[in-house]
Amino acid sequence: MLQLALTIIIFLIIVIPVGRYMYHIATWNHTLADPVFDRLDGVIYKIGGVNPHQGMNWKQYALALVGTNAVMVAIGYLILRIQSVGIFNPNNIGNMEPTLAFNTIISFMTNTNLQHYSGESGLSYLSQMLVIIFMMFVSAASGYAACIAFIRGLTGKTKDDVGNFFADLTRITTRLLLPFSIVGGLLLVWQGVPQNFDSNVVLNTLEGTFQTIAMGPIAALEIIKHLGTNGGGFLGANSSTPLENPTIISDLIELYSMMLFPGACVITFGKMVRGRRKKDDKDDDDKNSPKGGASGGQLSTTSSAGTSHGPRLNDHSLTAAIYGWExxxxxxxxxxxxxxxxxxxxxxxxxxxxxxxxxxxxQSMGSMEGKEVRFGIAQSAMFTTTTTSFTTGTVNNMHDTLTPLGGMIPLLHMMLNVVFGGKGVGLMNMIMYAILAVFICGLMIGRTPEYLGKKIEGREMKLTALCIIIHPFLILFFSALAVSTSGGLEGITNPGFHGLSQVLYEYSSSAANNGSGFEGLADNTYFWNITAGLAMFFGRYLSIVIQLAIAGSLMRKRFVNETVGTLRTDTLSFAVILVFVVYIFAALTFFPALALGPIAEHLTLWA
Structure with a gap:
């Protein structure tokens, strides 16, 4: 318990300054590293022909995101199909089969990183770098860019400007993902994670047999897979292997890496909302000022490049960063x-x-099946809950060997898909539930629901309901298809309740863009490659487009003044309401499936 408590406390300490830094990136505020990054970004903008200060409405932003990702999917698919060429392929890996290549490229472009292959035998170093590692950067940056545009839509005062996707993609990659990856990668190398281009090493063991030790650029992939909440392993056994995760220190580095940016997104959201309210207060003071000028508080709307992008507030309170408003x-x-x-x-x-x-x-030590002795039960449970809450997908133990209720938690958290989540997804999904909660509470008190000073009306509620329904529909529809067709049944390797849990886990992981799996499933077949690929694709892009549409709709609405009848959404009571709404929705949607899977398995085991 002390291990778990200290792990969480350290996370709370480090996430606050990172959240403030991400807020400065999102609002184009000055940072100490701007002299370096501005030059680097300028070169990228010039090569790409991008005007970073040209705003986009939500439709243009969504089209740019989907279109850019589509081009990368086409290029990545081609590389996987021709990876047998002799470039960076010392282990002579062959070309990837078409449906497996389809599943893999969709998986990594949607930030899912579900693997129906084993990395050490299925990918050349060329594919590991140009497809896997590259996609881990751009897919994560695309998700965080969408999240920032979504927040701008909720908090902005313009009618049709949520930012520029290409500028956001660039700034998040160069100012956030790259520098943190360089530092984190060096820390992993320090702990013993390999980083080279050597071919695999074959050793003669003491038993007289041969063992192959994988080599390659493992550390480079390992750090971005956690920072970008990607999760795909260089090796098939992922972070349970000593090559990817050799020590308890490397385990903590990877743990904090996947928790850092999703948690920071929530802090950034709070600061942007709080910043908007401070700007509103200042504007009101300016109107009431005799000279119509500024009245106190420093506020600047000029970036280091001299262009107006948003408010820069003189607020140095760390408490306000995490406990500020919504x-x-x-x-x-x-x-x-x-x-x-x-x-x-x-x-x-x-x-x-x-x-x-x-x-x-x-059984005095608990269930150690599928767990590494160097991590034990406490850090295995922490890693399991974190990787499925922050939708990373990396594992330091085998989830298929968890106890029924222990395995139900990662399954449930992927079904909820709101517990921090990866690449800003958890925040965006939780705000959908916040809108649903204010709608329900508004009906109870007889008032038009409001969120962040905007009225929630029919259009927003229809889009919110559609966004919330898509996720469970994908999970339950494809699970039903799998257990009712021969192609799906052939992949189920465990009989009874656990077999159903495997199926539910596969599609929950796909729809939530998580990527972890109950690895007993025989999933490298036409049926599982195609259906899981479709679940990943729709689970990613439908939600993002709908959420941007909601943000765009709210942008065009006028702010309404708070009254004594306004439901406050920045209170402890509303947080409790929000938790109950999430759990009630999950119970109504997923309980029948869970009752036939992990719950029934638990009751049978303990009977």
């Missing part, structure tokens, strides 16, 4: 759900396996 409510609601899930997962794994106890095997 950001506090969202962070608290996510934190509550995360802690509940972590507690259940940790408790379930401590109980051990009663079937082993019946034959005289001690």
């Amino acid at each position: 950001g506090r409510t969202i962070f608290l609601a996510m934190g509550i759900i995360f802690l509940v899930g972590l507690s259940v997962c940790y408790w379930a794994e401590l109980q051990g396996n009663p079937a082993l106890a019946k034959i005289g095997l001690s």
Whole structure:
């Protein structure tokens, strides 16, 4: 328990300054590294013919995002199909099969990183770098860019400007993902993670057999897979192997890497909302000022390049960064759900396996099946809950070997897809539930629901309902298809309840763009490659487009003044309401499926 508590406390300490830094990037405020990054970004803008100060409406932003990703998908698919060429291919890896290449490229472009292949035997170093590592950067940057544009739409006062996608993509990559990856990658190399272009090493073991030790640019992939909440491993066994995750220190580096930016997004959201309110207050003071000028508080709208992009506020309070306005409510609601899930997962794994106890095997240490001794139950439960809450997908233990209730937690958190989430997705999805919550509460008190000073009306509620429904529809539809067709049934390797859990996990992971799996599933077939690829594609892009549409709709609305009858959405009570709304929706949607999977397996095991 002390391990878990200290891990969370350290996360809360480091996430605050990163959230402030991300806020400065989102609002084009000055940072100390601007003299370097401005030059680098300028070169990229010049090569790409991009005007970074040309704003886009939500439709243009969504089209730019989807179109850019589509071009990268086409190029990446081609590389996977011709990877047998002799460039950076010392292990003579062959070309990837068409449906597997389709699944792989969709997986990495949607930031899912679901792997129906084993990295050390399925990809050349060329593919690992030009497809996998490259996609890990741009897919994560695309998601964070969409999140920032979404927040601008909710908090901005313009009618049709959510920013410039190409500028956001560039700034997030150069100012956030690249520098953190360089530092984190060096730390992993320090802990023993390989970084080279050597061919695999074959050794003669003491038993007289041969063992192949994988080589390659592992550290470079390892750090961005966590920072970008990607999750795909260089090796098939992912971060449970000593080559990807050799020590408890490397485990903590990877753990904090995948928690850092999703948590920082919530802080950025809170600061942007708070910044807008401060700007509104200043504008009101200016109107009431005798000279119509500034009245106190420093506020600047000029970036280091001398162009106006948004307010820069003179606010140095770390407490306000995480406990400021709506950001506090969202962070608290996510934190509550995360802690509940972590507690259940940790408790379930401590109980051990009663079937082993019946034959005289001690279960005093809990269930260590599928776990690494160097991490133990506590850090395995923490990693499991984190990777599926922050939709990363990396694993330091095998989820297929978790106890039924322990395995239900990562499954449930992917079904919810709101617990921080990766690349800003959790924040965007949680705000959908916040809109739903204010709508329900508004009906109860007889008022038009409002969120962030904008009225929530029919158009926004229809889009919100559609966005919320898409995720469970993809999971349940494809799961039903898998258990009712021969192609799906052929991949299920476990009978009974656990087999259904495998199917639910596969499509929950795909639709949530998570990428982890119950690895007992025989999923490298035409059926599973195509259906999982479709679930990943629709789970990613439909949600983003709809959420940008909601932001665009709210941008055009006038701000309404708060009254005594206004439902406050920045309070502890609303955070509790939000948690209950999420759990109630999950219970109504997923409980029947969970009851036939992990819950039934648990009851049978402990009968």
